[in-house]
Amino acid sequence: MKKLVAILMLATAIVAPETAFAKDLSITAQMGPYSGRPAYLAIYVTKPDGSYDSTLWIAGQKTRFYQDLRNWFRGIAASGETIDGITGASVGSGQTLSVNVTLADALIDAGYQLHVDSAVEDGGYYPNDVVLPLSTASSGKPVSGSGYVQSLTVTM
Amino acid sequence: MLRRLHSLPALIAALVVSFMALTGAFLSLDPAIQHFAASGTQTAGVNAAELASSVAANFPGVERIVKLASGSVIAYYSDGAGQVAATIDPQTGNSLGAYAPSPVFGFMTELHRSLFLGEGGRAVAGIGAFALVILSISGGLLLVARLGGWAKVFSAARGTFTQRLHVDIGRIAIAALLLTATTGTYMSLVNFGFISDGSGALAAFPTNVDGGKPAAIADLAALRATPLGDLRELVFPFRGDPTDVFTLTTNAGQGFVDQATGTMLSFTANNFGQSVYEAFYTLHTGQGVWWLGLLLGAAALCVPVMAASGTVIWWLRRRNLPKLNRNVAARAADTVILVGSEGNSTWGYAAALHEALTQAGHRVHTSAMNGIARDYGRARQMFILTATYGDGGPPASANRFLARLAKLETPALSFAVLGFGDRSFAHYCQFAADVETALVARGWSPFQPVGTIDRQSSQTFAQWGAATAARIGTQLHLVHTPARPRTTDLTLLTRVDYGVEVQAPTTVLRFGVAESARGGLFGLLGGRRLLRFEAGDLVGILPPGSSIPRYYSLASSSRQGFLEICVRKLQGGACSEYLHALAPGSTIEAFVKPNPNFRPASGRTPVIMIGAGTGIAPLAGFIQGNTRHRPMHLYFGGRDPHSDFLYEDAMAAWLEDTRLTRLVTAFSRIVDGAYVQDRVREDAEQIRTLVARGAQIMVCGGIDMARGAREAIDEIISPLGENALTLKAKGRYLEDVY
Ligand SMILES: Cc1cc2nc3c(=O)[nH]c(=O)nc-3n(C[C@H](O)[C@H](O)[C@H](O)COP(=O)(O)O)c2cc1C
Numbered sequence: 001m002k003k004l005v006a007i008l009m010l011a012t013a014i015v016a017p018e019t020a021f022a023k024d025l026s027i028t029a030q031m032g033p034y035s036g037r038p039a040y041l042a043i044y045v046t047k048p049d050g051s052y053d054s055t056l057w058i059a060g061q062k063t064r065f066y067q068d069l070r071n072w073f074r075g076i077a078a079s080g081e082t083i084d085g086i087t088g089a090s091v092g093s094g095q096t097l098s099v100n101v102t103l104a105d106a107l108i109d110a111g112y113q114l115h116v117d118s119a120v121e122d123g124g125y126y127p128n129d130v131v132l133p134l135s136t137a138s139s140g141k142p143v144s145g146s147g148y149v150q151s152l153t154v155t156m
Numbered sequence: 157m158l159r160r161l162h163s164l165p166a167l168i169a170a171l172v173v174s175f176m177a178l179t180g181a182f183l184s185l186d187p188a189i190q191h192f193a194a195s196g197t198q199t200a201g202v203n204a205a206e207l208a209s210s211v212a213a214n215f216p217g218v219e220r221i222v223k224l225a226s227g228s229v230i231a232y233y234s235d236g237a238g239q240v241a242a243t244i245d246p247q248t249g250n251s252l253g254a255y256a257p258s259p260v261f262g263f264m265t266e267l268h269r270s271l272f273l274g275e276g277g278r279a280v281a282g283i284g285a286f287a288l289v290i291l292s293i294s295g296g297l298l299l300v301a302r303l304g305g306w307a308k309v310f311s312a313a314r315g316t317f318t319q320r321l322h323v324d325i326g327r328i329a330i331a332a333l334l335l336t337a338t339t340g341t342y343m344s345l346v347n348f349g350f351i352s353d354g355s356g357a358l359a360a361f362p363t364n365v366d367g368g369k370p371a372a373i374a375d376l377a378a379l380r381a382t383p384l385g386d387l388r389e390l391v392f393p394f395r396g397d398p399t400d401v402f403t404l405t406t407n408a409g410q411g412f413v414d415q416a417t418g419t420m421l422s423f424t425a426n427n428f429g430q431s432v433y434e435a436f437y438t439l440h441t442g443q444g445v446w447w448l449g450l451l452l453g454a455a456a457l458c459v460p461v462m463a464a465s466g467t468v469i470w471w472l473r474r475r476n477l478p479k480l481n482r483n484v485a486a487r488a489a490d491t492v493i494l495v496g497s498e499g500n501s502t503w504g505y506a507a508a509l510h511e512a513l514t515q516a517g518h519r520v521h522t523s524a525m526n527g528i529a530r531d532y533g534r535a536r537q538m539f540i541l542t543a544t545y546g547d548g549g550p551p552a553s554a555n556r557f558l559a560r561l562a563k564l565e566t567p568a569l570s571f572a573v574l575g576f577g578d579r580s581f582a583h584y585c586q587f588a589a590d591v592e593t594a595l596v597a598r599g600w601s602p603f604q605p606v607g608t609i610d611r612q613s614s615q616t617f618a619q620w621g622a623a624t625a626a627r628i629g630t631q632l633h634l635v636h637t638p639a640r641p642r643t644t645d646l647t648l649l650t651r652v653d654y655g656v657e658v659q660a661p662t663t664v665l666r667f668g669v670a671e672s673a674r675g676g677l678f679g680l681l682g683g684r685r686l687l688r689f690e691a692g693d694l695v696g697i698l699p700p701g702s703s704i705p706r707y708y709s710l711a712s713s714s715r716q717g718f719l720e721i722c723v724r725k726l727q728g729g730a731c732s733e734y735l736h737a738l739a740p741g742s743t744i745e746a747f748v749k750p751n752p753n754f755r756p757a758s759g760r761t762p763v764i765m766i767g768a769g770t771g772i773a774p775l776a777g778f779i780q781g782n783t784r785h786r787p788m789h790l791y792f793g794g795r796d797p798h799s800d801f802l803y804e805d806a807m808a809a810w811l812e813d814t815r816l817t818r819l820v821t822a823f824s825r826i827v828d829g830a831y832v833q834d835r836v837r838e839d840a841e842q843i844r845t846l847v848a849r850g851a852q853i854m855v856c857g858g859i860d861m862a863r864g865a866r867e868a869i870d871e872i873i874s875p876l877g878e879n880a881l882t883l884k885a886k887g888r889y890l891e892d893v894y
Contacts, residue, residue: 035259037266062347064355067403070391074400077361089274122257124232124239125220127394146238 021105023156027056029097029116029130030142032150036123038090039148040065041097041116042072045134048111052076056114057099058083060090068119071127108156109135118148158301159552162294167470169287170463176284177459179268180336184442184453186261190226191446197227202246204387204404205379210249212373212392215242220391223384225444230255246384282344288337288459296330299323301555304547311547312887314581315499317752318472322465325458332455339440346433354429361412367398368416376418382406476500476638478507480522482514487533489521492569496525496542496554496587501638502576505609505617506541508636512621516630525554525591530565537603537628538571540591547885548583548590558594568600572627574607574620579893580753582884584608603627610893612638614704635703643698643745644687646719648738655800658825661725662770662800663736664711666718667744687748688714691777692892694749695721699734706731707749709856709892711773713781719746720777722770722802754854754892760786762817762851764843766865768793768832769800771857774892776803778854782815789818789846791839793832793861795825832857833864840872847873853883856892866891 027043040060045053052075058066067073076083091097116130126147132138132154142151207229212218215233221244222230229244231251242251270277302323303309313323345351370393373379379390379402386406393400393415401421402413411423426434442449477500486492491513495506510522521532525542532538545551550558573595575588585608592606604627607620614637621634646667655662669687689695690713696705712720725736738744756763756778765775765788772792782788790807794800801821810816822835836843847853855865869889870879883889 036257036262062353062355064353071394074361078363122262124241125391126239 022102023105023108024100025103026098026100026155027114028153028155029091029149030151030153031091031093031095031097031148032145034093034120034123034148036093036120038092038095039118039120039123040069040090041118041129041149042066042069043099043114043116044072044075045103045107046075046113046115050113052079053107053112054079055081055083055086056101056103058087059097061087065119065121068125069117069127070119070125071115072117103134107134109137114154116145116149116152118145120148124148158294158297162291162298167467169284169291170467172280172284173288173291174460174463175271176268176281176288176340177456179264181453181456182264183261183268184449184456186258187226187442187444187446187449190224190228190443194224194226194228197229197245198247199223199227199229199384202384203380204382204384204390205374205376207244207246207249207384207387208376208379208390208392208402209372209374211244214249214251218392220389221387222389223387225438226446227444228255229384278344278347282341282348285337285340285344288333289341292330292334292337295326296334299326299330301546301549301552304545304549308547308885311885314578314753316472317750318465318468320752322462322469325461325465329455329458329462332452333459335439336452336456339436342436343440352429353433354427354431362401362414362421364421365399365401366414366416370398370415371418376402376413376415378404378411378413378418378420380418473500476504478504480507480510482520483510484519484521486521486523486529486535487531489519489532490534490536491518491520492532492535492538493520493522494525494528494538494540494542494557495522496540496551496557496591498543498545498551498553501612502541502543502551504638505574505576505612505636508617508634509539509541509621509632512632512634513630516632518630525550525557526560528557528560528564530563532566532569535566535569538569540571540573540588541576542573542588542591543576544581544583544585544587548581548586550587554587554591557591561594561598564598568598570603571595571600572602572604572607572624574609576609576612578753579610580884580891582881584610611707613707614638615706618704637703637705643747645743646746647743648740649718650740651738654802655724655795657799658795660769660795660800661736662722662802663725664720664722664802665735665738666712666720667746669714669717669719687719689719689748689750690714690755691781692754692774693751695719695746696749697731697735697744697746699731702730705747709751709754709771709774710748711777711780713777716780720773722773724770751892754856754890756786756854757852757887760784762787762789762846762849764789764791764846764851764853766791766832766836766853766855766857768857768861770802771855771861771892772802774856775854776806779810779816780806782810785814787817787846788815789820790816791820791822791832791835793822793824793835793857795823797821797823797826831864832861833868836865836868837872843869843872844876847878847883848876850888852888852890853880854890854892857894859893862891862893 029041031039043057044055047053055076112134114132114134115128117127118129119125124147129147129149130143130145130152132143136156139154139156142153144151208221211221211231215231217234219232219234224230229246230241231244232239232241241255243253243255245252266272269281271280300306300309303311313320346353389405391403393402402415404411404413409423409425412421414421438445442452493506493510495502497503506522510520513520542554543551573588573592575585577585588606592602609616617636618634621632625632649666649668652664689710691710693710694707695710696707698705708721708723710719710721712718723732723735726732767775775790779788807816807819811819820835822830822832824831853869855862866880873879880889
């Protein structure tokens with residue numbers, strides 16, 4: 001886990017010189033009940049102006065399906081970022097995905113938002129399935145999604 | 157080796173592969189169902205711009221349009237509450253009803269891909285697919301060897317019911333199974349990243365978006381240029397975001413279309429890897445090619461049958477393998493026994509010989525023919541017991557024998573060959589003869605001529621043992637009876653005697669089959685007690701005090717409720733004298749041995765039957781059972797119509813109700829007497845016509861009569877470019893000879 005966290009910090013390009021001022025986030029996505037294959041999820045951050053900032057986690061490993069995570073895909077394609085080391089298995093109906101990431105303090109309570117896009121092969125695509133502000137106030141409070149994600153909880 | 161390669165993974169993988177096959181067969185229905193659901197969809201004359209425009213008008217919240225492989229068009233849109241999907245009529249853009257992918261097929265797909273066990277399950281599925289590749293290839297090669305070469309792969313399958321089932325089904329399904337298995341393996345390798353599916357890391361999103369006011373969808377040039385036939389998916393830009401674009405996927409690749417200018421901003425054509433992936437995907441799933449899907453599904457259904465029959469075959473072969481006591485090393489033996497076998501039954505005879513020679517004080521080494529040693533230091537004599545397979549070819553354990561022989565250094569040995577075969581094959585015991593020829597060519601000398609054993613006759617084996625004992629000057633008591641089913645007691649109901657006046661005393665014996673032994677559900681559950689047989693099968697009878705059964709062809713099927721045989725009394729024949737002395741009410745010990753190679757082929761082609769004396773028995777049984785009135789022509793030979801005309805009254809009745817089309821008789825001990833083959837010759841014209849129409853010929857009787865009939869038939873059908881041998885290879889000339 002140590003190693004993963006280290007890579008994540010590199011990957012989240014926003015990590016400022018003051019790396020010391022970083023926060024550990026635990027993100028839990030509870031999938032709703034649906035019929036179909038395990039869903040692909042993109043968990044990423046947007047800037048206060050709404051534009052793409054950085055990727056935190058991708059559930060699902062076949063690049064063939066990445067473009068179905070529409071909003072994220074557009075953002076990352078323009079940023080030229082890579083997602084090496086921050087991908088994992090896709091998440092099935094009713095399952096729970098938990099990831100721990102480290103984020104620079106500067107992003108918290110600064111108008112940044114956390115997004116989840118979801119998509120299922122031969123099923124629906126939900127850009128912005130969940131959107132929630134990166135604020136200490138919303139920590140620990142489940143937010144419900146509009147697509148395959150039933151609820152998302154971010155704890156700081 | 158090939159056999160081991162076929163049976164070992166087969167046993168391990170049988171369950172996994174059967175499971176995959178059954179789920180796959182179920183999934184194969186999906187493309188067909190989708191095809192018929194889409195059959196009303198008219199895609200001609202519509203382009204992507206028209207479709208997108210009409211759909212957007214009907215569904216303001218449309219997010220994307222997908223054209224399925226089956227041709228159905230689906231629109232995904234948000235209706236305020238959430239995302240929903242509808243099937244669309246592409247001509248009008250109207251909804252044809254809500255769309256939801258079938259949860260059942262979704263479930264089955266996941267089961268088929270991963271058994272719901274995640275990556276581990278996917279690995280198992282992939283290994284199963286690969287096992288099927290190995291099984292198909294090794295099975296195909298075994299099939300070719302078994303049938304006697306590539307040229308004969310479509311000749312009639314031989315062997316037990318299970319073996320023929322395995323061969324026949326395998327032959328039909330192998331191509332489709334190989335296809336499913338290789339494509340399945342490929343998809344598994346793609347899944348685990350061993351092979352690329354061609355999708356690059358992350359395709360670039362265009363940076364040159366115009367950003368101006370969106371134009372009417374119907375006017376977008378790049379969409380207008382895309383006929384609906386080429387469309388796969390069109391993703392709409394986010395509403396109210398002029399910097400977003402249409403994402404267009406076609407059969408050729410993927411591109412982005414500017415919503416203001418209508419130009420294609422960038423287009424990435426499918427690369428080689430993607431094209432390969434798509435081809436394999438289609439070939440594996442049958443998506444969009446519904447008939448292929450059904451074909452693959454039907455082939456998949458064969459897999460469990462193949463697995464079960466293959467397991468039975470493997471088990472029987474194992475069970476046939478005997479244990480050899482005191483098998484001396486090759487260099488220390490004075491006597492060597494080499495065995496050529498495929499079904500392993502020949503090993504039983506070899507073990508009996510091994511045992512008898514050891515008892516007689518010999519030091520015996522027994523091995524497979526392929527295991528022939530370079531040097532048998534002290535050996536003085538060699539026995540070779542070999543079956544024949546394919547079309548006169550070697551059995552599995554001898555397929556490299558002739559090649560190895562060429563490299564052998566052993567000084568010449570005195571040897572004897574004993575062939576095991578089946579007279580109903582065109583090349584009876586041919587491989588045994590070939591082995592002798594090869595050894596003689598190397599300067600070895602046989603101490604007795606090649607012996608042959610037809611259909612594992614224990615009696616002939618004992619006789620061969622006696623003859624051999626006399627030659628080599630040792631005591632040999634050879635008793636070997638292949639594993640036989642448990643015997644049943646049969647009670648004689650009636651007997652009818654013929655032929656005493658013409659020195660051919662023959663009796664037709666009818667035995668009762670106990671009610672509980674006759675089949676039905678009770679019999680099936682009872683298992684062992686079940687006595688079921690067809691006309692033409694054999695009954696093995698053990699005369700008191702003998703452990704060697706004698707076989708008689710059955711003139712009845714178990715459905716008739718009795719078991720009937722014809723027995724000719726032979727001078728000094730222990731069993732025939734015993735049976736001729738039976739009075740109604742007495743019981744005998746007997747068991748049934750299936751003889752599936754001697755049966756009329758299914759269908760309605762004519763059957764020509766030639767039989768003499770007791771050879772009439774199975775033929776009479778076939779006619780009796782011919783309730784579907786297929787044309788049957790019988791040539792029957794006897795000595796005197798007043799003495800040994802077996803089944804005379806029954807035949808009159810069968811002619812009457814047309815179970816028998818024509819009866820021609822020949823009697824030899826009367827004025828102007830003739831043999832049955834003479835009558836056959838007189839009917840040359842008619843027989844040729846029947847054979848040209850696909851008729852099957854069945855011959856039953858003594859060796860001389862069978863030879864006569866074969867010669868007559870050879871002459872008659874040579875103008876057709878056929879002879880008895882070529883017909884035999886097609887399963888159209890059957891002999892039951894004794
Ligand atoms: C597929 C097949 C092909 C056969 N081909 C021949 C043949 O060409 N000539 C022959 O005399 N016997 C042939 N036989 C009969 C076998 O040689 C005979 O049944 C023998 O006893 C089998 O011995 P095994 O069980 O040791 O292999 C064939 C049997 C099968 C099942």
